[in-house]
Amino acid sequence: MRFRQLREWQLALPLALAFTALFLAPLLLLVGVSFYNDDKISQPGFASWLKFYGDPFNYKVIGDTLLLGVKTVCTTVLIGYPLALVYLDLSARLQKVLLFIIVMPLLLSVVVRTFAWIVVLGHEGVVNSVLMSLGVISEPLKLLQTELGLVISLTQIEMPLMLLPLISVMSRLDPNLRDASAALGASRWRTLFTVTLPLSMPGLVAGCLLVFASSTTAFISQTVIGGVRLIYLPLVIWQQSLVVYHWPLAAVASLSLVVSVLSVVAALSWVGRRSGGYIHG
Amino acid sequence: MSGPGMSSMGRRRSFGDLTYGLVIGGIALLAVTIIVAPVIIVLMTSFTEGRALKFPPQGFSLEWYQQLFDPVKSRQIHRTAGNSLTIAAWSTLFGVVLATLASLGIGRNRSRLARVADSFFMSPLVLPGITFGLAALVYFSVLGFRPSIDLMIAGHLIVTMPFILRTTTASLSQLDPALLDSSQSLGASWFYTLRRVTLPLIAPGIAAGAFLAFMASIDNVPVSLFLSNARTDTLPIRMWGMMESTLDVRVAAVSGVLIASAFVLMLIMEWTVGLTRRMRD
Numbered sequence: 051m052r053f054r055q056l057r058e059w060q061l062a063l064p065l066a067l068a069f070t071a072l073f074l075a076p077l078l079l080l081v082g083v084s085f086y087n088d089d090k091i092s093q094p095g096f097a098s099w100l101k102f103y104g105d106p107f108n109y110k111v112i113g114d115t116l117l118l119g120v121k122t123v124c125t126t127v128l129i130g131y132p133l134a135l136v137y138l139d140l141s142a143r144l145q146k147v148l149l150f151i152i153v154m155p156l157l158l159s160v161v162v163r164t165f166a167w168i169v170v171l172g173h174e175g176v177v178n179s180v181l182m183s184l185g186v187i188s189e190p191l192k193l194l195q196t197e198l199g200l201v202i203s204l205t206q207i208e209m210p211l212m213l214l215p216l217i218s219v220m221s222r223l224d225p226n227l228r229d230a231s232a233a234l235g236a237s238r239w240r241t242l243f244t245v246t247l248p249l250s251m252p253g254l255v256a257g258c259l260l261v262f263a264s265s266t267t268a269f270i271s272q273t274v275i276g277g278v279r280l281i282y283l284p285l286v287i288w289q290q291s292l293v294v295y296h297w298p299l300a301a302v303a304s305l306s307l308v309v310s311v312l313s314v315v316a317a318l319s320w321v322g323r324r325s326g327g328y329i330h331g
Numbered sequence: 332m333s334g335p336g337m338s339s340m341g342r343r344r345s346f347g348d349l350t351y352g353l354v355i356g357g358i359a360l361l362a363v364t365i366i367v368a369p370v371i372i373v374l375m376t377s378f379t380e381g382r383a384l385k386f387p388p389q390g391f392s393l394e395w396y397q398q399l400f401d402p403v404k405s406r407q408i409h410r411t412a413g414n415s416l417t418i419a420a421w422s423t424l425f426g427v428v429l430a431t432l433a434s435l436g437i438g439r440n441r442s443r444l445a446r447v448a449d450s451f452f453m454s455p456l457v458l459p460g461i462t463f464g465l466a467a468l469v470y471f472s473v474l475g476f477r478p479s480i481d482l483m484i485a486g487h488l489i490v491t492m493p494f495i496l497r498t499t500t501a502s503l504s505q506l507d508p509a510l511l512d513s514s515q516s517l518g519a520s521w522f523y524t525l526r527r528v529t530l531p532l533i534a535p536g537i538a539a540g541a542f543l544a545f546m547a548s549i550d551n552v553p554v555s556l557f558l559s560n561a562r563t564d565t566l567p568i569r570m571w572g573m574m575e576s577t578l579d580v581r582v583a584a585v586s587g588v589l590i591a592s593a594f595v596l597m598l599i600m601e602w603t604v605g606l607t608r609r610m611r612d
Contacts, residue, residue: 061436062448065429065492069452073489076463076470083469129365132358148363149607150597155366156610157543157593159550161567162586165574166369169376169384169583176372176386206365218611237347267459270552270567274574284461291465291557301469304462311459 084301091297098298102306108286112310115282118200119266119314123258125205126212130257134216135246138225149217156210164271167203168194171275195277203275204265211264212257219253220246255322259315266311283307370590377583384580395584408585411569417480418555418565419548422487423495427541429488430495431533435525438500449500456493460553463490468557478560486554491547495540498609502536503529535604542600543610546593 087097102108137148155163170176171193178190193199223246231241247254269284276282283303291300372386380390399405433452437445455463467486476482506529514524555565566585573579600606 058436059440059445062433062445063436065433065452066448068429069489072467072485073455073463074451076466077458079470079473080462080466129358129362132355133362135355136359146607149611150601151363151366153607153610154594154597155370157546157597158370159567159570159586159589160552161550161570161574162373162589163369165570165582165586166373168574169372169386170369172384174383174385176368179386206369209362209366214610221611238351239347242351263457263459267461267553269461269556270571274571284459287461287465288556291468297465297469300465304459304465307459308462312457315457 080301081305083297084305086298089294089296089298098296098302102299102302108303108306111281111283111286112306114280115266115284115307116310116314118197118204118272118282119262119311121197121201122204122208122265123261125201126209126261127254127258129205130209130212130216131254134213134220134250135242137217138220152210152213152217155206156214160207160268160270163207164203164274167199167206167271167275171199171203194275195279197276197280200272200276200280204268204271207268207271208261208265211260215256215260216250216253219256220250223249252322255318259318259322262318263311263315267307283310373583373586374590377580377587379580379583382580384583395580396587399581399584399588405581408566408569408581411564411566414480414483414559414563415549415565415567418483418487419545421484422491422548423541423545425484425488426492426495426544427537430492430540431499431537434496434499434503434533435529438503449496452496453493455490460490460551461556464553464555464557467554471558478558478563480563482558483555483563483565486558487548487551490551490554491544494543494547495537498536498540498543499533501609502533506532536609539600539604539606539609542596542604542606546596 083091084098085094085096087093087095133148133152137145140148168175172178173190173192173194175193177193178187181187182190193202227245227249228241231245232238236244266282267284269288272280272282273285273288278285283306287300287303287307290296290303376384376386376388377395378391378393379385379388380392380394381388399408402409430452437448464486467482467489471478471482510528510532511524514528515521519527550567551565552567552571555568559565559568570582570585573582597606
């Protein structure tokens with residue numbers, strides 16, 4: 051029995067070796083490289099950290115990056131949550147169709163989804179041509195290379211990440227709870243805010259985490275739709291590493307991205323665990 | 332109880348329910364539109380006769396698809412698509428072997444060490460892809476490797492393997508341990524039980540994970556961005572370049588092909604292994 055246990059455990063060794071050599075070692079090296087002063091990686095020191103955090107511009111970039119994540123989370127919740135509510139009320143057959151529609155964009159390349167929004171938001175794109183033909187506007191709106199356009203695009207691009215955990219949690223809730231709430235005279239709004247919403251908190255928090263982590267690091271969408279004037283951390287990392295070739299500074303920027311995103315994620319999941327206790331009765 | 336009180340309450344409730352239906356239903360409809368419309372619009376645009384990405388598209392032609400499939404004019408696109416398929420196939424194959432072994436080894440092990448190892452193996456899903464991409468570039472350069480397809484396969488293996496590990500471990504945990512016990516008590520060896528009982532039962536889980544990993548590899552930008560050079564670049568990187576410079580309508584045609592293949596593959600996976608159910612749970 052003991053022998054079998056040992057043998058089974060050893061089956062994970064090849065993957066552990068691959069991950070140590072190809073994942074853990076590169077990340078540790080990245081931390082090490084950040085403590086070098088020059089782009090030749092020859093002088094150890096703290097100069098790269100001091101340079102990055104001595105520049106007020108980089109604080110603005112970090113702030114903008116986190117804010118972009120917050121805005122995207124808000125729009126995906128506002129638009130995604132009602133869709134999850136409607137999913138609950140559908141027949142099993144329609145639920146399958148809707149789930150397929152929700153998952154489909156996830157398997158579509160991010161590049162394709164980003165490209166789609168160029169076609170929709172462009173100067174001669176769908177939004178402008180519809181609004182112009184309706185006479186709402188006389189000149190095309192500038193939607194590409196604005197934060198508004200980027201948040202709209204990211205809302206669609208990240209939507210499946212919000213909906214999957216939300217639907218997963220909500221479809222496990224006992225439908226009798228909602229019926230009981232209605233039978234006791236609560237309006238549908240009141241049932242939503244006092245029964246469904248608190249009970250679906252774990253799914254909502256999980257969705258927010260995924261959307262936040264994904265939208266703050268969405269390099270392609272940020273650069274293609276945001277353009278070069280909207281600067282977020284992934285663009286700084288890319289410029290420092292593949293344009294300027296200053297790897298220590300790029301390492302500092304990318305470690306800052308990891309720490310700032312993961313600390314927000316950790317804070318959110320702490321709030322999520324706390325709110326798990328907040329269920330009436 | 333007086334009649335007027337009841338009726339006014341009834342009216343108030345139905346008014347609330349009406350607004351609930353309008354607001355929630357309206358937003359849900361908006362959500363479905365936002366999810367689906369960009370995809371349909373790209374498909375429509377790819378059949379345009381014009382040379383620009385205008386909406387509504389001018390006329391109907393297959394010109395851009397002809398250009399796309401022209402081996403001379405679109406040589407670069409074909410080469411990068413070949414790279415993408417090669418990298419995705421090999422990284423998925425290695426991922427399936429390593430993740431299945433690891434899952435059999437520690438998937439049902441409740442010890443603390445096994446849980447830590449499991450979170451370690453899943454962590455590429457949380458870590459910003461661009462950070463791992465940069466770390467891998469620095470690591471392989473320091474070790475003296477030149478950019479090659481092999482390095483791309485190694486990088487993609489790390490970021491796509493968690494999808495396989497997750498679905499495989501999930502189907503293992505649903506496996507009835509009594510089946511394994513009875514197989515062994517009937518005298519079957521450990522390996523015979525694995526081959527004839529365990530693997531056939533978890534095969535759909537492995538297949539669903541392999542599909543997700545393959546699609547994630549085809550889609551990957553952050554790792555390819557750092558590990559590829561002009562010879563080993565992939566289709567998304569090439570499309571990104573085409574989107575950043577001149578807005579070539581062939582991008583719409585490539586998107587059309589990708590949308591169609593993702594749709595067909597997803598239908599097949601839905602029928603064979605119940606893909607969306609596995610992604611929801």
